[in-house]
Amino acid sequence: MRGVVASLIFVIGTLIPIAFLWSADQWTVMLPAGDGQQETKELCGSCHNLQKIVQSRKTPQEWERSVNDMLARGAQIFPDEAEKITKYLSASFPPGK
Amino acid sequence: MRALVKDYLDLGLSRRGFIKAMAAAGFTLTAAESILKNLAPVAHAETAGKEYWKEFEGNGGELLAEQLLQAGNEYLFVGNGSGLGALCDAVIDRPKLKLVLSTHEAHVVAMASGYALASGKTAFCMYSRVGAAHSTGNIYNAMKDRIPLVIAVDRADTTEDGRDGHEDLEDMLEPMKQYTKWRWIPKEVGRVPEWTAKAFKVASTMPCGPTYMMFPRDVMFESKAKTKIFMPGTFDVPMNVRPNAKTVEKTAKMLVEAKSPMFNVGPEVYQSGGQKELIELVELLGIPTFERGQLCQVFPNQHPLYMGMMRGQVRYPQNVDFFMNIGARWAEADESFIAEKKVPTIVAGTDVRHLGDAIAIEHALVGNLKESLRDLVDAVKAVATKDRLQKIAQARFDETKKFTDRLRAGREANAKKMWDNKPIEWDRVGKEIEAIADKDAIFVEEFGSQRNKCMDHVNIGYGAKTQLGRTTGECLGWGLPAAIGVKLAKPDHQVWALQGDGGMLFNQTEALWPMRRHEAPIITVVFNNRSYNETRNRMWTRGKNQREKKLDMISHLGNPDVNFAKIAEAYDIKGEVVGDPKDLKPALQRAINATRDGKPYLLDVLVAQAGQGANMNWYPKVSIAEMRSKKA
Numbered sequence: 001m002r003g004v005v006a007s008l009i010f011v012i013g014t015l016i017p018i019a020f021l022w023s024a025d026q027w028t029v030m031l032p033a034g035d036g037q038q039e040t041k042e043l044c045g046s047c048h049n050l051q052k053i054v055q056s057r058k059t060p061q062e063w064e065r066s067v068n069d070m071l072a073r074g075a076q077i078f079p080d081e082a083e084k085i086t087k088y089l090s091a092s093f094p095p096g097k
Numbered sequence: 098m099r100a101l102v103k104d105y106l107d108l109g110l111s112r113r114g115f116i117k118a119m120a121a122a123g124f125t126l127t128a129a130e131s132i133l134k135n136l137a138p139v140a141h142a143e144t145a146g147k148e149y150w151k152e153f154e155g156n157g158g159e160l161l162a163e164q165l166l167q168a169g170n171e172y173l174f175v176g177n178g179s180g181l182g183a184l185c186d187a188v189i190d191r192p193k194l195k196l197v198l199s200t201h202e203a204h205v206v207a208m209a210s211g212y213a214l215a216s217g218k219t220a221f222c223m224y225s226r227v228g229a230a231h232s233t234g235n236i237y238n239a240m241k242d243r244i245p246l247v248i249a250v251d252r253a254d255t256t257e258d259g260r261d262g263h264e265d266l267e268d269m270l271e272p273m274k275q276y277t278k279w280r281w282i283p284k285e286v287g288r289v290p291e292w293t294a295k296a297f298k299v300a301s302t303m304p305c306g307p308t309y310m311m312f313p314r315d316v317m318f319e320s321k322a323k324t325k326i327f328m329p330g331t332f333d334v335p336m337n338v339r340p341n342a343k344t345v346e347k348t349a350k351m352l353v354e355a356k357s358p359m360f361n362v363g364p365e366v367y368q369s370g371g372q373k374e375l376i377e378l379v380e381l382l383g384i385p386t387f388e389r390g391q392l393c394q395v396f397p398n399q400h401p402l403y404m405g406m407m408r409g410q411v412r413y414p415q416n417v418d419f420f421m422n423i424g425a426r427w428a429e430a431d432e433s434f435i436a437e438k439k440v441p442t443i444v445a446g447t448d449v450r451h452l453g454d455a456i457a458i459e460h461a462l463v464g465n466l467k468e469s470l471r472d473l474v475d476a477v478k479a480v481a482t483k484d485r486l487q488k489i490a491q492a493r494f495d496e497t498k499k500f501t502d503r504l505r506a507g508r509e510a511n512a513k514k515m516w517d518n519k520p521i522e523w524d525r526v527g528k529e530i531e532a533i534a535d536k537d538a539i540f541v542e543e544f545g546s547q548r549n550k551c552m553d554h555v556n557i558g559y560g561a562k563t564q565l566g567r568t569t570g571e572c573l574g575w576g577l578p579a580a581i582g583v584k585l586a587k588p589d590h591q592v593w594a595l596q597g598d599g600g601m602l603f604n605q606t607e608a609l610w611p612m613r614r615h616e617a618p619i620i621t622v623v624f625n626n627r628s629y630n631e632t633r634n635r636m637w638t639r640g641k642n643q644r645e646k647k648l649d650m651i652s653h654l655g656n657p658d659v660n661f662a663k664i665a666e667a668y669d670i671k672g673e674v675v676g677d678p679k680d681l682k683p684a685l686q687r688a689i690n691a692t693r694d695g696k697p698y699l700l701d702v703l704v705a706q707a708g709q710g711a712n713m714n715w716y717p718k719v720s721i722a723e724m725r726s727k728k729a
Contacts, residue, residue, distance in 0.1 A: 046410040052638045052709065068511050069707045072524055072550040074405045076412045079507040 030054040036088025043077050044070070044085065053089065057097060060090035105136065150325040157286045157317035158183025161249075162191050163326045164290040168297045170221050171195060172585060174209040176202045178225025180251020183317035197585065199611040201604060202228030204578035206235035208611065210244045211541065211582025214393075214565055217370070219245040219301040220582070226250040226311060227264045229273070234572040236276040236307055241570035242392050243368065243448065245305035247296045248277070252311035255284050269311060278306040284313060287322035294332040303336045303369065303465065304448040336447060339472060340464035348421075348443055348462060349476035352382060353489070355419035359385050361407050363425025364392040364569070365446045371467035372396075372559035375423065378474050381486055383493030385414050389425070390552065393565050397558030401498035405549070410434050413500045421445065424466050426569065427454045445469050508553060520705040521678045523547050523624065527554035530622070533685050535591040539563040541583050542595040543576030544624070545631035547707065551595070551624070563590075574603035577612065577621060584617045591620070591692065598625040598654055601661060609668035609699075618692035620685075621665075621672075621699040626706045627655035637709035644709060653716040665699040672699035 027050035031037050044053060047070075058066065067086045071077055077085070101118050104110040110118070112133060119129035153163050161184060165173065173188070174197050175181060188194045199205045202224045209220035224232065229250050239246050252258060253265045261267050270280045279299040283292045289312075296308040352358060366375050372395055379386050379402055387407035388396050396403055404413070408431045411417070420435050421443045435442055436456055444452045445462035446469075452461050462469050477486070512524035531554050540555065542548065543566050557564040565583060568575050580594035596605065601623050612619060633652035637644040662672035671691060675684045684700055691698040706712055 043412070046412060047408050048638075055644070056709070066708075068515070069550075071507055071511050072553070073546065074549040074553065076405070076504060077507070078503050079510055082507065 027051045027054050032092050034088055034092060036084045039081050039085050040088055043075070043081060047075060053093065057093055057095045058089070059095060060086070063089040063093075102132070102136065105133075147330070148328045149331050151328060152323060153290075153326045154321065154323035155187075156183055156319065156321050157283075157289050157312060158185075158187040160286065160289040160322070160324065160326070161293055161312070161317070162187035162194060164293040165221055166191060166193060167326055167329055168221075168294070168332075169218065169329060172197050172212065172220070174199070174205050174212070174220060174222035174582070176200070176205045176222075176224030176228055178228065178251060180225055180312070180314055180317070181223055183314075184223060197581075197611070197615060199578060199608070201607050202232035203235045203574055203604060204608050204611060206232045206239060206246070206248065207575045207578035207608075208582040208585075209246055209248075210235065210239050210242070210575070211565070211579030212586045213244050213246060213582070214242070214579070215539070215583040216586035218586075219247060219297055219305075221247045221249070223249040226252055226269065229269070233272070233276060235575055236273070236309075238568040238570035238572050238575055239307045240276045240278075242364070242568050243304045243306050245301040246307040247293070247300050247310070248307055249310045249312060251317065252282060252313045254315040255313045256315065258282075258313065270309070273309045276307065277309040279308045280310070281308075282311045282313065284316060285322075286316050286320035287324040289316070289322075290324060290326045294327040298332045298334055302334045304365070304450070305368070337465040337468055338447070338463075339468040340445070340462040342472070344460055344462055345469070345472045345476045346480070347460070349473055349480050351419055351441065351443070351459075352384075352421075352473070352477060353481045353486075357414045357416045358382070358419035358421070359387065359404075359411070359414050359417050360421050360423055361387045361425050362395050362423045363388065364395065365424030365448060366395045366466050366470075367393045367424075369424070369447075369466040369468075371424075371465075371470045374467055374470035374474060376400075376559060378470055378477070380494075381474060381477055381490060383490035383497065385493070385497050387411075390548075390557075390564065391567055392569050393563070394552075394557040395424075395559060397556070397561050398553065399556050399561070400558070401494065401501050403501065403558075404497075405553075407431060414497070419443075423470070424448075426451045427456065432456050512554065517678055518705060519676070519678060520626070520703050521675070521681060522705050523550035524554060525678055526622070526624065526681065526702055526704065527551035529681050529685055530593070531555045533682070533689065534562065534593065537562065538591040538593060539565065539583055539587060540593045540595055541576055541580040542566045543568075543573065543600045544595065544597060545599075546634065547597075547624070547630060550707075573600045574605055576600060577605045577608035580619050580621075581608070581612055581615065581617045584619055585615075591689070592618075594619055594621040596621065596623050597630075598623055598627060598659065598661070599629045602654070602659070606661070606664045609665055609670055609697075612697045613668045613670050616695060617697055618695050619697050620688045620692055621697065622688075623661045623699065623701045624704045625659075625661065625701050626704050627658065628652055628706050628711075629654065630706050630708065630711070633710050634708035647710065647713065647715075648717070649710050649713045649715055650717060652710070653714065655714060656716065661701040662699060670697050670699055672701060674701045674703065676703045 028041055031041055064086045067082050071082055101115060105115045116129045172195050176199055199208060205222045205224050209222040213220040259267055273280055281292050283289050296310055300308045366372055385404050386396050386402050387404045389406045411434055417440050420440045424446045441459040442456055444458050446452055446466055515522045516525055556562055566576055576596050577594050580592055584592040629652040643650055662674050665672035673684055675681050688698040688700055
């Protein structure tokens with residue numbers, strides 16, 4: 001009986017939260033906290049998943065070019081938001097991190 | 098009343114029916130009879146003295162040529178092949194028919210497609226049966242784009258066919274089944290006109306598409322018959338069907354009541370000629386309008402209510418409570434948020450393959466879009482006062498303009514920031530072209546995901562410059578020959594062929610041959626980034642190994658570093674490579690000057706790569722020279 005209870009506690013406490021975590025957008029939850037996180041999640045994530053962001057490591061100049069590239073291709077992002085996103089990505093995903 | 102008159106003239110309504118309907122609409126009997134009296138000359142002219150047939154005796158080639166004349170053809174798009182001999186013989190005696198020749202069957206189809214797209218006419222093309230396999234890429238494009246094309250090839254003699262014999266397979270029609278609306282082998286010479294007329298009817302009936310015929314050589318050369326040729330107007334089924342009036346009224350009421358409506362529009366609006374009506378409806382209610390801009394740009398892309406391509410979670414408008422898809426394919430839009438939020442959705446058009454696909458709809462407005470949009474405009478005006486409509490439209494217009502102005506300002510600032518970059522940015526090429534091109538220029542483009550960087554800076558859409566392409570099938574190798582067909586249809590318009598280097602290398606350099614042969618003054622601009630930029634980006638985003646190891650397995654095009662200006666020179670077409678941004682404007686002017694003198698011109702513009710893996714020069718080397726054990 002004690003074994004059954006322990007198993008239940010393990011399932012409820014461990015596996016279920018993990019299942020929830022991975023059923024959500026697994027790339028979105030990998031965005032670290034910071035100023036610009038929300039904009040990145042909502043504005044970048046409205047067109048594509050965030051895999052290409054969280055798996056990239058770029059210099060500030062490279063991030064600026066990527067964000068500008070999205071703007072030029074028709075992303076619905078205003079200039080001030082683009083600047084905020086660029087700063088956030090540069091701080092969160094620099095080379096070597 | 099306009100609708101009743103139209104129904105009467107289109108013979109769908111009797112005199113009695115017209116009078117009854119006019120009475121129901123509140124008109125007096127005298128008024129109705131007076132209108133009928135005035136319409137009599139027009140109504141009777143439609144049928145009085147109409148010639149349905151003419152007798153003609155000849156071989157298959159002559160019968161085909163006679164029927165092509167009556168179908169309104171002026172240009173026959175052809176490739177070389179001995180099976181075309183009988184048609185060529187017939188054309189010699191019929192100077193109204195002119196042959197437009199290309200060296201490659203795929204280009205024959207693309208030239209005809211461009212002509213049909215720009216002229217609105219059904220185009221005819223013919224080439225050798227062994228070239229049919231070459232041509233399938235652009236037949237597929239024509240099928241996807243619903244282009245009215247009649248395609249003909251020759252076939253083995255009727256005494257030899259079906260044996261997997263010389264230049265023949267047992268079943269040569271089957272491979273074309275997916276790419277065409279209708280296929281036939283006319284084996285009885287006396288019925289060549291009948292089947293040709295049918296091919297034109299099926300191809301030109303909306304939703305349009307290619308039809309395909311294989312003419313046995315003995316039918317074309319030797320067999321003769323005295324038979325009937327169908328005269329103009331006797332085999333047209335235009336399908337300018339109007340939508341159900343109650344459905345129109347219901348849609349109009351929903352539109353007027355909606356607090357946050359949005360439209361997604363597409364190429365069927367252009368193909369039905371309904372752009373003017375669309376803009377009137379959009380402006381009448383101030384509705385934010387999305388469009389992908391593929392195959393053509395319908396809605397003006399600089400209009401304050403133009404929202405660009407619909408994708409993912411739409412940021413604006415918020416709280417959408419009415420969505421209408423007007424002539425766009427579902428595959429062109431991401432409708433996920435519409436489904437998630439259960440937004441009432443209306444679809445309009447004639448293309449049953451797309452109406453109501455992939456999403457649960459409120460109802461469909463089935464009918465010709467020009468007619469449907471006209472009826473909707475009238476119905477909206479009937480359900481709300483002018484003041485109310487103006488109030489609704491103004492508020493939404495102001496709010497939407499504020500949003501789109503901010504976005505445009507961002508894109509402008511972005512372009513300015515990168516203005517002097519080298520390699521040249523796509524944005525700069527777009528802005529320089531916009532500044533120098535004729536106001537009624539036509540752009541035939543075959544871009545991928547970089548398209549908006551250029552075309553967002555060019556004023557295109559109804560009432561502005563025209564953009565045709567990229568095909569919805571996206572099978573590369575269409576743009577240059579299609580531009581030749583467009584120029585043939587619109588010789589007094591400045592025509593630009595805008596191509597990537599990747600697209601150019603899909604057989605398109607040979608299209609410079611018909612461009613020169615037929616003296617088509619077209620400005621070709623090759624956006625040369627020495628890469629399949631789009632595929633590299635997509636592969637690196639979804640895959641892992643290439644991205645992590647920074648290896649560009651199949652997208653680098655820089656080795657050999659193709660000089661497209663030199664290729665043009667081989668075809669006796671002047672061209673130049675533009676590598677420095679400051680050289681772009683004068684080069685564009687030289688290209689324009691050449692075309693004004695009646696000559697084509699090619700610019701090979703070295704543009705920037707973008708996205709994941711950009712600017713890598715690595716590729717997996719496989720050298721056959723290094724495999725040799727001796728200098729053979």
